[in-house]
Amino acid sequence: xxxxxxxxxxxxxxxxxxxxxxxxxxxxxxxxxxxxxxxxxxxxxxxxxxxxxxxxxxxxxxxxxxxxxxxxxxxxxxxxxxxxxxxxxxxxxxxxxxxxxxxxxxxxxxxxxxxxxxxxxxxxxxxxxxxxxxxxxxxxxxxxxxxxxxxxxxxxxxxxxxxxxxxxxxxxxxxxxxxxxxxxxxxxxxxxxxxxxxxxxxxxxxxxxxxxxxxxxxxxxxxxxxxxxxxxxxxxxx
Amino acid sequence: xxxxxxxxxxxxxxxxxxxxxxxxxxxxxxxxxxxxxxxxxxxxxxxxxxxxxxxxxxxxxxxxxxxxxxxxxxxxxxxxxxxxxxxxxxxxxxxxxxxxxxxxxxxxxxxxxxxxxxxxxxxxxxxxxxxxxxxxxxxxxxxxxxxxxxxxxxxxxxxxxxxxxxxxxxxxxxxxxxxxxxxxxxxxxxxxxxxxxxxxxxxxxxxxxxxxxxxxxxxxxxxxxxxxxxxxxxxxxxxxxxxxxxxxxxxxxxxxxxxxxxxxxxxxxxxxxxxxx
Numbered sequence: 001x002x003x004x005x006x007x008x009x010x011x012x013x014x015x016x017x018x019x020x021x022x023x024x025x026x027x028x029x030x031x032x033x034x035x036x037x038x039x040x041x042x043x044x045x046x047x048x049x050x051x052x053x054x055x056x057x058x059x060x061x062x063x064x065x066x067x068x069x070x071x072x073x074x075x076x077x078x079x080x081x082x083x084x085x086x087x088x089x090x091x092x093x094x095x096x097x098x099x100x101x102x103x104x105x106x107x108x109x110x111x112x113x114x115x116x117x118x119x120x121x122x123x124x125x126x127x128x129x130x131x132x133x134x135x136x137x138x139x140x141x142x143x144x145x146x147x148x149x150x151x152x153x154x155x156x157x158x159x160x161x162x163x164x165x166x167x168x169x170x171x172x173x174x175x176x177x178x179x180x181x182x183x184x185x186x187x188x189x190x191x192x193x194x195x196x197x198x199x200x201x202x203x204x205x206x207x208x209x210x211x212x213x214x215x216x217x218x219x220x221x222x223x224x225x226x227x228x229x230x231x232x233x234x235x236x237x238x
Numbered sequence: 239x240x241x242x243x244x245x246x247x248x249x250x251x252x253x254x255x256x257x258x259x260x261x262x263x264x265x266x267x268x269x270x271x272x273x274x275x276x277x278x279x280x281x282x283x284x285x286x287x288x289x290x291x292x293x294x295x296x297x298x299x300x301x302x303x304x305x306x307x308x309x310x311x312x313x314x315x316x317x318x319x320x321x322x323x324x325x326x327x328x329x330x331x332x333x334x335x336x337x338x339x340x341x342x343x344x345x346x347x348x349x350x351x352x353x354x355x356x357x358x359x360x361x362x363x364x365x366x367x368x369x370x371x372x373x374x375x376x377x378x379x380x381x382x383x384x385x386x387x388x389x390x391x392x393x394x395x396x397x398x399x400x401x402x403x404x405x406x407x408x409x410x411x412x413x414x415x416x417x418x419x420x421x422x423x424x425x426x427x428x429x430x431x432x433x434x435x436x437x438x439x440x441x442x443x444x445x446x447x448x449x450x451x452x453x454x455x456x457x458x459x460x461x462x463x464x465x466x467x468x469x470x471x472x473x474x475x476x477x478x479x480x481x482x483x484x485x486x487x488x489x490x491x492x493x494x495x496x497x498x499x500x501x502x503x504x505x506x507x508x509x510x511x512x513x514x515x
Contacts, residue, residue, distance in 0.1 A: 052415060073415050080411070089276055090465045091408055099405040103416035109398045135463045155416065 002030040004063075005159065005189050006051065008214070011060030013046060020046045023060070024214045030158075033185045035200040036193045038210035044193045047210055048161050051191075052076055065158065072159075074103070077152030077188075079162040082144035087137035093147050094132040097122055100151035115154070122150040126180055142173020149180060160184065162192040166199075178203060197222060243485055255382055256374040256484055256494075262385045263437040264476030266392040267450050270434040271476075272469045273427060275455040277407040280448065282330070282428070285341045286322050287435045287447035289348025293318025294369050294444070295355030302359050311369050312384065315439055319432035322348060327425045372443030372495025374484055381440060388433050395430055403427055404465055441480055442495040449499040450476060457509040479505065 006028035013021045021043045028034060036044050049055045050062060053069030064072035077100075091099075097119045104115050111119075123129045126146040136144060145165050152160060162181075166174045178199060181190060185203070194200060197207065201219040209215045247253045274283050293314030300306045322344055329340045356363055368376050377385075396403070406413045406423050413420050431451075438447045458471035483498030490497070 054411070054414065073417055076415060078412065078415050080409075085409070086276075086278075088459070089408055090459060090463055090468055091404065092464060095404065095464075096408065098401075099408060099412065101416075102402055102405040102413055103418050105401050107398075109401050111401065151412070 004028065005030045005032075005065060007061075007063040008047075008051075009061045011050065011057040011062060013043070013050060013055060013057050019212065021050075021057075021210075021214075022212045024210070024212070025060075026208060026214045026216060028189060028191065030189055031186050032205045033181070033190045033203060034192070034206050034208055035197060035204040036191060036208045036210055037195065037197050042211040044210045045163055047214070048078075048163055048191070048193065051161065052078060074155070075158040077155060077157035077160045079145075079148050079152045079160070079165055081164050081167055082141060082148055083168045085136070085144075089137060091136050092132070093123070093128065093134050093136055093139070094119060096136050096147055097132075097150045097154055100154035103155075118156070119150075119154050122153040123147075125153060125183070126150045127176075140173065141169040142176055145169055145173065145177060146180065149177070153184075157188060159189045159191070162190070164193050164195065166194065166196060174199070246485070246488065247481075252375045253484070255377045255379070257481070258382055259374055259377040259385055259440050260480030260484065261477055262382075262389045263434075263441050263450075264454075264473050264480060266389055266430075266434045266437050268454055268471075268473030268476050269396055269469045270392060270431050271451040272455040272458070272465060272472055273403055273407060274431055274451055275459065276465060276468075277427075279428075279431070280452045281338065282326050282341060283431050283435065283451050284448045285326060285345040285348075286319050286428070286432050287439075287444050287451075288345050289322040290315040290318045290435065290439065290444050291352030291370070292348040292350075292355070293321075293352075294366060295352035295359070298363060298366055299355040299359045302361065311365060312381065312436065312439070315369065315444070316388075316433070316436045318348060319435050320429055323428035323432040324425065327421075327428045330424070331421055368443070369439055370443050370445055371493055372439070372441055372446060372498070374441050374480065374494050374498075377440050385437055385440060388437055392430050392433055395426065399423065399426065400466075442498050446495050446499040449502055450479070453502040453506045454479065457506055460509050460512050475502075475505070 004027045008024065008026045010023045010025055011021055012023060038044050046055065050057055051064060051069055053073055062069050065075055098111050098115065101115045101118065105111060120129065123132055126149055128143060128146055128150065131139065131143065136147065139147065165177055182203060184190060201222055204219055207217050207219060207222060209217065247257050274280055294311035297309045297311045297314030301309050325344055326341055330337055333340055356366060402418065402423055406420050410420050434451065435447050438450050442450050454472035454475040455468055457475055458468040462468045462471055479498055479502045483501045484494050487494040487497035
């Protein structure tokens with residue numbers, strides 16, 4: 001195994017008096033494809049926000065690429081669910097992908113040609129170049145989700161975080177998103193939050209079950225109970 | 239009638255200034271109103287526009303009671319608009335869960351201050367009534383210079399920051415992930431909205447500013463798919479509403495500000511007949 005790219009040690013976090021994570025620890029290695037699952041309110045999205053430095057843990061430590069999460073943000077690509085965006089927002093697919101590199105705008109506010117080239121390549125990668133002038137709001141759920149992945153890729157991140165990208169997409173789009181993630185596997189570290197573990201069992205290197213604490217298991221250790229929403233500690237075979 | 243309308247705007251200096259003020263304010267309101275509508279901060283803009291009453295009342299009081307002759311209600315409006323933009327921006331960032339209540343409190347505090355200063359100022363405040371309800375025919379040469387100056391500031395800022403504004407209006411989290419100074423950009427955006435509010439006060443008055451800031455972009459959004467397209471169409475709509483409203487108000491002897499706002503609102507209702515692009 002290569003060097004750890006993310007190290008989380010004994011972190012605790014709560015919203016007010018409601019504990020979300022308690023003494024949670026995990027280690028992620030470079031190039032791994034990790035599926036994160038667990039019950040609602042178990043701390044999956046909170047964990048992603050802690051890794052991006054948007055939240056601060058109450059105790060414990062987090063290291064991303066050897067730095068504090070806040071200082072490693074430039075190396076992280078983040079893909080939220082498409083459904084949280086306003087469908088009527090007047091932005092084209094290409095403008096949206098470019099916004100993934102807004103920090104690289106020149107002092108007079110335009111995107112350099114190299115950023116535009118990267119945006120074209122990111123759209124090619126997600127097979128949506130032909131829709132670059134379309135409005136984001138007119139896309140199907142699967143297309144919109146792939147555009148958000150292209151936006152995350154345009155800054156060439158080392159770590160890609162995806163928050164339930166297959167929620168609210170049809171079966172065909174789900175397969176397209178998984179195929180896309182498989183082409184990215186190995187070239188960057190991928191952490192994907194999901195409620196549907198089954199399709200990831202033959203794709204992910206490891207699974208992380210987040211329910212206040214974090215348990216790591218191999219896909220072969222996944223239990224059928226998980227698909228029924230019954231999350232328990234992995235049962236180790238003797 | 240058209241002939242007399244044209245001669246009205248070409249020969250009458252009051253209408254010439256009105257034409258210039260209408261075009262200048264429509265440019266900024268078309269641009270900044272588009273950001274306001276897509277970022278869904280119409281309520282915030284309403285709060286800024288109403289709180290300026292405090293500044294206008296203060297300046298009138300200083301002018302009439304304390305003899306500070308160089309000060310104008312428009313100066314007070316600009317200072318109060320910028321101050322309330324700063325306060326509201328800070329409220330948005332600090333107290334997100336109680337944002338709407340705090341903004342409403344600022345809204346009424348500004349108006350309350352204005353009413354108190356007006357009550358302390360002797361005489362019938364025609365000047366203040368014009369600022370409250372608008373009178374585009376009352377615009378002076380010095381007002382035109384101020385309007386053009388503010389126009390230039392807004393245009394320059396948008397030229398340099400449009401891509402950044404677009405990014406934070408669509409998704410602040412993504413911009414924060416790139417360590418873009420989202421809070422600073424948000425304050426800048428609100429500051430520019432505040433300037434647009436002051437410009438529009440000349441045209442429709444503080445009470446009706448929100449109509450001219452929100453309605454042209456809301457209509458344009460039904461016809462255009464890009465933010466820049468919405469801005470351009472909003473500018474044209476703003477000029478159209480201002481000119482037609484001013485003309486109609488002249489012939490019917492109605493208040494210009496209210497006539498302009500009513501025309502804009504009627505056009506907005508009609509725009510629902512058009513299916514969104």
